[in-house]
Amino acid sequence: MTAARLSVSNLSWSPKRTPLLHPTSFDLAPGRVLGVVGPNGAGKTTLLRLLYRFHKPLTGTVCIDGHDIWALPAKSAAQRVAAVLQEHPSDFALTVADIVALGRTPHRRGFVGNTGARDRQIIDQAIDRLDLNGLTHRHLGTLSGGERQRVMVARALAQDPQLLILDEPTNHLDIRHQLEVLDLIRTLPLTIVTSLHDLNLAADVCDDILILQDGRTIGFGAPDAVLTEAAVSNTFHVTARREHLSRSDTTHLTFHL
Amino acid sequence: MTRATHIPTAPRRTGRTPALWLGSVVVLVASLSCAISVGAVGVPMGTVWGVILNKLSPDLIEATWRPTREAIVWDIRFPRALLAMMVGAGLAMVGASLQAVTRNPLSDPHLLGISSGGAFGAILALLHTGLFLGLLTVPLMAFLGALLATAIVLGVSRFADATSADRLVLAGVAVSFIIMAAANVLIFLADPRATHTVVFWMLGGLGLAQWSQLIYPLVILVGCAAWLMLRARDLNAMTVGDETASTLGIPVARFRLSVFIAGALITGVMVAFSGIIGFVGLMVPHVARMIVGGDYTRVLPFSALLGAVFLLWADIAARTVMAPEDMPIGIITGLIGGVFFVWLLRRKPALA
Numbered sequence: 010m011t012a013a014r015l016s017v018s019n020l021s022w023s024p025k026r027t028p029l030l031h032p033t034s035f036d037l038a039p040g041r042v043l044g045v046v047g048p049n050g051a052g053k054t055t056l057l058r059l060l061y062r063f064h065k066p067l068t069g070t071v072c073i074d075g076h077d078i079w080a081l082p083a084k085s086a087a088q089r090v091a092a093v094l095q096e097h098p099s100d101f102a103l104t105v106a107d108i109v110a111l112g113r114t115p116h117r118r119g120f121v122g123n124t125g126a127r128d129r130q131i132i133d134q135a136i137d138r139l140d141l142n143g144l145t146h147r148h149l150g151t152l153s154g155g156e157r158q159r160v161m162v163a164r165a166l167a168q169d170p171q172l173l174i175l176d177e178p179t180n181h182l183d184i185r186h187q188l189e190v191l192d193l194i195r196t197l198p199l200t201i202v203t204s205l206h207d208l209n210l211a212a213d214v215c216d217d218i219l220i221l222q223d224g225r226t227i228g229f230g231a232p233d234a235v236l237t238e239a240a241v242s243n244t245f246h247v248t249a250r251r252e253h254l255s256r257s258d259t260t261h262l263t264f265h266l
Numbered sequence: 267m268t269r270a271t272h273i274p275t276a277p278r279r280t281g282r283t284p285a286l287w288l289g290s291v292v293v294l295v296a297s298l299s300c301a302i303s304v305g306a307v308g309v310p311m312g313t314v315w316g317v318i319l320n321k322l323s324p325d326l327i328e329a330t331w332r333p334t335r336e337a338i339v340w341d342i343r344f345p346r347a348l349l350a351m352m353v354g355a356g357l358a359m360v361g362a363s364l365q366a367v368t369r370n371p372l373s374d375p376h377l378l379g380i381s382s383g384g385a386f387g388a389i390l391a392l393l394h395t396g397l398f399l400g401l402l403t404v405p406l407m408a409f410l411g412a413l414l415a416t417a418i419v420l421g422v423s424r425f426a427d428a429t430s431a432d433r434l435v436l437a438g439v440a441v442s443f444i445i446m447a448a449a450n451v452l453i454f455l456a457d458p459r460a461t462h463t464v465v466f467w468m469l470g471g472l473g474l475a476q477w478s479q480l481i482y483p484l485v486i487l488v489g490c491a492a493w494l495m496l497r498a499r500d501l502n503a504m505t506v507g508d509e510t511a512s513t514l515g516i517p518v519a520r521f522r523l524s525v526f527i528a529g530a531l532i533t534g535v536m537v538a539f540s541g542i543i544g545f546v547g548l549m550v551p552h553v554a555r556m557i558v559g560g561d562y563t564r565v566l567p568f569s570a571l572l573g574a575v576f577l578l579w580a581d582i583a584a585r586t587v588m589a590p591e592d593m594p595i596g597i598i599t600g601l602i603g604g605v606f607f608v609w610l611l612r613r614k615p616a617l618a
Contacts, residue, residue: 061513087515096507100371102560103505111503115515148560161510168514 012039012200013089013171015060019069022055029055030224032069037200037217039171044215044232045204048245052224053204054176060202061092061174073172087115091170093161093178098149105152105160106145109135112167132167139163139193155186162193175203179210208262212236220244236262286558290571294351297578301347302339304582306590314339341477349475350581351574352483353536354546355491358573360529361547362554362565363494366501367522368434371610374548375533378438379415381544382445383530384537385468387411389449392464393456405482409534415445416530420523470541470596472581479539486535490528491570497521498562505560543596545603546573552610 015037022030030052037043045053058064060071062078070077078086091112098108112135113128136142139159149157158178165173175194179187191214194201205211211218212232220227220235222244228235241249241262248265302314313331317339320327329336357375364373375381387407397403423437449468453461467474494501500521503511512518536543550573551565558564577595580602584595 058509061509063509063512082515083512083517084515087513090513092510092513094507094509094513096510098369098506101366101505102555103502104559104561107502107559107561108506111499111506111514114499114503117499174513 010166010169010198011171012198013074014039014072015043015172015200015202016072016075017060017069018072020056020059020066020071021068022059022064023067028067028224030059031226033226034069035217035219035226035229037202039200040198041216042194042201042203042214043217043219044211045202045219045221046206046208046211046236047221047227050223051221051244053221055224056219056221057092057174057176057202057204060172061090062086084115087168089170090172090174091165091168092174092176093158093165094176095180097157097161100150102148102150104146104148105141105163106132106136108149108160109141109145109163109167112164112169115168131169135163135166138166154181155183155189158182158186158190162190166197171200173197173199173201175201177204177206179205179207208236208241212260212262233260283558287568290568290575294571294575294578297575298347298351301350301578301582302343305338305343305585307335307338309335309339309343318344345477345480346472346475346581347578348480349472349483349539350577352480352487353472353540353543354550354573354575354577354580355570356483356487356532356536356573357543357546358550358554358569358576359491359494359566360532361549362551362562362569363501363525364529364547365551366504366562367525369505369507370435371552372435372548373438374545375412375529376542376544376547377435377442379419379442379445380412380438380530380533381537381542382442382449383415383418384408384412384534385542386415386445386449386452387534388538389452389464389468392467393452393460401479402482405535405538408538409531412530412534412537413527415441416526418445420526466594467541468596469594470543470599471584471592471594472540473592474539483535483539486531490532491566493528494525495563495566497525498566501525501562501566502560541594541596543577543599545599545606546577549603549606550576552606 017036018034019032020030020034021028021032033056045056047053055064059066062083065079070079072078073089076089078090109132113132116128136145139162141159141163144152144156149160152160178190178194182190187210191210194203194214203215215232217230218232218235219229220240227244228240238249238251241247245264250263250265251260252263254261299311299314303309303311313335316327316329316331317336320329321340361374364375364378365371385408387410388404390411391397391403391407395403395407399406419434419438419441422441423434453464456464500511500516503514503516504518504521508518551569554565554569554572558568580595580598583598584593587593
């Protein structure tokens with residue numbers, strides 16, 4: 010697993026007339042974790058979709074180690090960028106092993122694409138890392154939300170990407186599973202972009218924070234520098250206070266109407 | 267988090283897989299034998315295989331049977347059974363593939379209006395335009411009709427802002443009604459003497475099977491089935507979701523369109539030769555998934571096998587229930603399919 014540099018320059022997108030993302034630029038060094046935060050409809054999902062090559066940019070480029078992802082064939086881009094999204098299949102009787110194996114899709118050569126020994130090894134490692142060994146023959150539909158999330162992350166890791174995109178990875182997870190996912194984000198040796206709702210979690214796990222509001226970048230940088238009381242209060246239309254937690258000796262944001 | 271000891275994942279249930287496939291092929295061959303043997307005039311199994319082996323390699327077995335028996339086996343029942351197998355296998359594979367790309371377990375060429383489109387094209391050729399391209403006219407027009415229906419379904423789903431895969435099926439049902447209405451207008455406007463056969467054909471039947479024409483469904487089926495098999499893993503990815511499939515490097519919109527076109531090809535040619543045989547594409551893939559799991563590299567071939575067996579037996583039923591009359595096979599599959607549908611709804615209350 011190697012991490013790549015992500016360079017986003019002048020990136021914008023609009024479905025018709027109203028732009029959902031105004032020109033945005035930032036640079037993410039290899040191995041760093043970027044948290045994208047903002048209120049609903051701020052353009053978080055749009056930005057992520059541009060990064061995982063689902064939307065074609067209106068202007069600007071997304072470069073992975075200097076390669077524009079739209080200049081690359083779809084398969085080559087998919088070998089570099091993996092995404093864990095909110096989509097969950099249920100009715101098709103695919104097992105956990107089947108789903109994780111999907112991660113090898115962009116690496117298949119030729120038509121038949123036999124699952125070679127190397128593919129097998131990568132799949133097994135992904136299953137190991139997400140602690141799914143006991144579940145490989147279970148159908149996805151029979152798993153809990155946390156287990157499904159782990160399966161989807163394992164599938165993304167089987168893709169052997171350099172950049173990992175996560176869309177609200179802690180959604181619908183209980184506290185323990187949230188912490189596990191965050192722990193995983195911290196330890197993966199990949200460049201990671203994740204959208205997060207919980208600002209305190211974001212501040213805790215991310216190296217950099219990007220705040221979006223109405224498709225515009227409000228701030229980009231280290232969590233302490235970006236998640237100021239003023240910026241958070243203005244963006245989310247609340248009164249935010251940074252409090253100091255004496256027992257854990259950390260700062261914590263609280264919100265009031 | 268990585269552990270020092272590497273525990274390999276348990277292999278898939280490979281132990282029983284070869285036995286399962288072998289068993290299914292045996293069942294298929296046995297069903298084929300029964301389908302040729304059973305009928306208004308019973309033909310012993312020995313004669314069935316004697317005739318077939320003799321035709322494949324002349325003078326292999328001494329012909330101890332009467333020529334009329336040989337004609338029944340070789341000219342009537344064998345091509346009919348082959349057509350049944352092709353139609354069953356084809357419709358089942360189309361159903362399985364459409365279910366993946368629409369991500370809806372209720373997708374079926376019949377419900378999506380593709381069969382109706384095929385019937386419309388075939389009726390147009392049979393009753394109005396005449397066979398201006400010879401034997402190819404009906405299959406070709408059926409394919410064009412199926413393709414047109416597919417285009418309309420995709421267009422309507424876009425127009426109705428239902429581009430999400432799951433709402434495609436609703437668009438399909440709506441379009442299916444409209445096209446059937448149009449097809450009925452064609453029948454209504456046609457020469458009343460000709461309409462009887464067309465109405466009967468539309469109910470589904472394999473009685474028109476002839477050696478000289480089997481090549482068309484065979485070529486289409488083998489070609490499309492091979493292509494679908496090559497894309498089986500992409501079909502797996504499509505069941506997860508459009509965006510996830512796209513992050514795996516699959517050109518989602520183009521792939522879905524290609525699968526629809528392959529589906530229209532198979533459905534069109536099968537409708538041209540056998541009328542509308544519904545619910546095979548809906549039902550068979552579900553049963554296949556229960557037996558071999560959800561991986562399309564196994565779902566597709568197993569659906570084909572199961573579909574072939576199912577239609578052989580449905581045809582046996584169609585020929586024997588009201589013997590010597592042929593009952594339209596569409597009635598049999600519709601009856602079984604409808605009951606299956608109800609059972610499916612009961613089993614999964616939160617379906618679709």
